[in-house]
Structure formats: C-alpha cells, structure tokens
Amino acid sequence: MIKLEHVTKVYKKSEGPAVADLNLHIGKGEVCVLVGPSGCGKTTTMKMINRLIEPTSGTIFVDGQNIMDVNPIELRRNIGYVIQEIGLFPHMTIAENIATVPLEKKWPRDKIRARVDELLQLVGLDPNIYRQRKPRDLSGGQRQRVGVARAMAADPPVLLMDEPFGALDPINRGKLQNEFLRIQKKIQKTIVFVTHDIDEAIKMGTKIAIMRQGKLVQYDTPENILNAPASNFVINLIGGNRTIKQLNLIRVGEMMKEAPPVVELSAPTVKARELLAARGKDLLFAVEKDGRLAGYLSPQNAREEGQVADVMQEIPNSITPDATLNDALSEMLAFGKGFVCVVDEGGKPVGLVTLGTLMKAVGGNDNNS
Amino acid sequence: MFLHQGKISFLWNDRAARMILAVTGTIMTIPSIAMFAFLIPLFGIGIAPALVGLTLYCLLPILRNTYTGLKNIDPAVLLAAQGMGMGEAKILWRIKLPLAFMVIMAGIRTAVVMGVGITAVAAYIGAGGLGQFIFRGISRANDKMVLTGAIFVAILAILLDYGLGWVERKLGT
C-alpha cells in the first residue's frame, strides 16, 4: 500500500540528511509504527508521504502510484493526517472541524452530517453534546479524539498519525490506545503511526520501524524485535524487562479465564453461598439488574447474612478484552488483588485475569525464545 | 516545527512585510500639520491632499494589525489545514482571515478613530468639514465655536467606533 524506496531528505542549511536512504514497505491494513528518539526523522518521513515535504531523492508509492504524479491537494484529501499538535480549528465547532475534508470533497450536506455523528460516536463522544462545542470547551483527551475523527472523516484508506496520543497522561493514553485498536480492527486502514514511546510501538504496531539519525535500524514485527533486537541501540531503546514488555503484545481477550458466576445485587447471600458451593469457585461477581458489574464476593463475604449489595466488595477498575496483559498487570498492582475483572463495552463481566494468567503468558513466551 | 511556517504562510516575504511596516510606522510619527504642509506642493489644497494624507496615516494600524493577526495564528492549525488538502486560497479565507478577524478589526477601528481626528486637521488645508469650526473658532478667539467643532468631531469618532464594534460582533460570531 505504501512503499518508500531509497528515500532521502536533506534540509537546506543542515549538515547530515534528516532521512537517509529509507526503504519501507507497508502492507494494506497494517499499522506501521515509526519509533526512535526525537529528531531521528519520524515526522519528516511522515510528511513526505503526503507531500508536505518533498524528498531530496527516492520514490514514494501510495497504492501503486508514484505520489509525484498525483496532485498534492488530491493526495492529501485521501490520506488522513493527525498532526502532533492536534491543530483543531479554534473558530469552528467540533462538527465543522470533522467535516473539513468531506466539505472539500463536496459531499452532500446530509451525508456530511450523518458522517460527523457516526465518527463522534466511534471515538466515544456523544454527538448531541459535542457537535456544536468549540475545541476550547474540550479536554486534551477529547481534542485528541476529535483530531483522529477529523482525519478519518472522508474514510481515507491511509492514515498518518504523528504522536496522536503524545499529549495525554498514561491512563488516558492507554484508554485511547485500546479504543483505537478496537476501531482499527473494524476499519482496517493502512496506518503510519509515529511515536517515541517503544511500549506504545509494541502495543500498536503490526510492524515497527526503528529509526536512528534518519536511518532504519530494524523493521520487523514487535515479537521479532523483542526476541531478536538487531543492535545494542535497539536493546537500549526497548530498555528494561523484555519479558514484561511481551505482556504488551497479548490481548486480555486471548488469555482471560471464564468469568466467575454472577449474582444480582438484590439477591440474598444464601444464593451466593449456593452458587459458590455448586460451582466450586472462590469468587463471585455481583451485578446490577441490567447485568453491569458492581462488585465481587469472596466466600468469606458470602458467609454473612443479608443482601449481596451489603456484603460485596467494590471494584475500582476493570478492563476490556482489547486491553493488553500489561494493562491487566498495572490494574492488579493498583488494585492490590491477584485478579482483575474483564468487562465488555457495556460494563458486563466477560472474564477474569489472574496472576496465574500472566505467569502462563510470560512462561509461554519464554519457551518460544 | 516552526521552520515550516515560512512555506505555508502567504506572507511569503516576511522581510518585505517588515519593511513596509517600518515605513508606514515612520509616516505615522510625522505630525499631521507637517504632513499636510508637505503634501500641498504635490497635490495642491483641498480634498486631494487630505485624502492622500489620511490614507497614509490609516495604513499603519490596518497593515500592522493584519500582519500581527495573521502572524500569530498557531502554526499547528495551518499545518493541519494544509495536511488535510486545503488549498492556499481556502486556508486564507476559511482559516486565516477568520482567526485574524478580531485583530484586523481592531486595526480598522483604530484607523477610523484616528482618521476622524486627522480629517479635522485637514480643514487647515482647505478640505472643509467639522475641522473648519475649530480653526475658525481659534482664529476668531471664539471658544464656543471651537468647542462645538471639537465635540462634534468626538461624537463622530465615538459613533463610528461604536458602529464598527457592532459590525465586529455581528461578523465575529
């Protein structure tokens, strides 16, 4: 889908090249993460793909076409672009911001309106609340979401994302990463994703392109990069515990155990005791009437008389199946218990991750390497 | 990241812009009476030199504010616009001018208020107008006449400024 062949960029009045003889093939539907220290040429590479910068030499193909043969305006309208600084238009509403490219493409009004609502929904913002707001009324995380929605507006086959979650705190970043992966599973775009955070690269990438001083030092799948770093530079970039980083590669949904039996909040604890005894489990989930997770019960809690709601213990955090095992580990550490609950988007329990699950995952990977 | 701005700015020649600002800035420091005196040999007396002088004075606040307004737009906003495939003209009309609007309007208001004052002085070179009352009042030592002229000039300036403020609010939202 995207092919860079011997691409070099030398800025005027600079000594070395910002990008040197770069070769990169990115397949359709892949997420290629460009990662490397600040100044290694990631943004430059990305801007050459939509002709914001012209390469000094070399050729770039998008969808089989040499981009120098395509009108740059036309090219850019078919490549979604999320810039590092978000750059929402402050004088326009959120809806107008998102509608930018569809407007340029002269879509009919109804279609644009429907598309804006669809996208707001997709990135988790209620259209009825946010459609008419201005960017200044939004939090940093919400602006990032709008930036992503704006880039996807005209449904371009290719997306360029320059540190799209860079301005967020770790918790929100993790959340947005997971949501993005969920969306990407649905839309299957070809994505070039820039980050300087190797953990983000491991988590998001189908493939990772590690860059250093304008050169590509390794281009491979996250697994292969973790298992066989090509140089000391890569080893240092990966840093710390590689086994723990492997947890970034595994989705909770792939490894989680079956959810424990559930009992309604209004039920008497007798019911809970029966369930525990019948299933031979040592954990029960307490749920609301509509099935949403409310808390949990240990056999000890269930021994007391009364309603489930009175004896259950609260669950401060739960995770979704598209989170990584690394997220699960963080939650466990924060929660201080040996397990974390997995819920679907509607908050209903769908599984359980325990320390045992993590041990199994890490052990399995150790055997592979 | 800021290095890119030069390319996407339509103020492609920043040095020229700054030179023009320096020249218009210098013009503004010339007292209006001196300026009119200087224009008479070139344009005679009456309306013509008054208009020329007025234009020269009004140029600076408008140019300077337009320049500042366009210059101070967040480069990220312009990069985003360009990266999404908006053409130069579209970026100017849909992004730059709306964002610089308030600052440009402020320049226009300054120019108008200042212009009213200078126009009054232009009566001195036979351009007529409210300034006549003031000058005649002075030469005849008639305080009331001076006051009448001055008050009307002030009212005119205030009304114009108020009107433009109204236009600004109408267009700005």
Ligand SMILES: Nc1ncnc2c1ncn2[C@@H]1O[C@H](COP(=O)(O)OP(=O)(O)O)[C@@H](O)[C@H]1O
């Ligand atoms: N417009 C420019 N003019 C000159 N040098 C630039 C320009 N943009 C970037 N550079 C230089 O090129 C190198 C790569 O920059 P960049 O692609 O922005 O790196 P990254 O995105 O990986 O941090 C840096 O050394 C930077 O200083």
Ligand SMILES: [Mg+2]
């Ligand atoms: Mg960068």
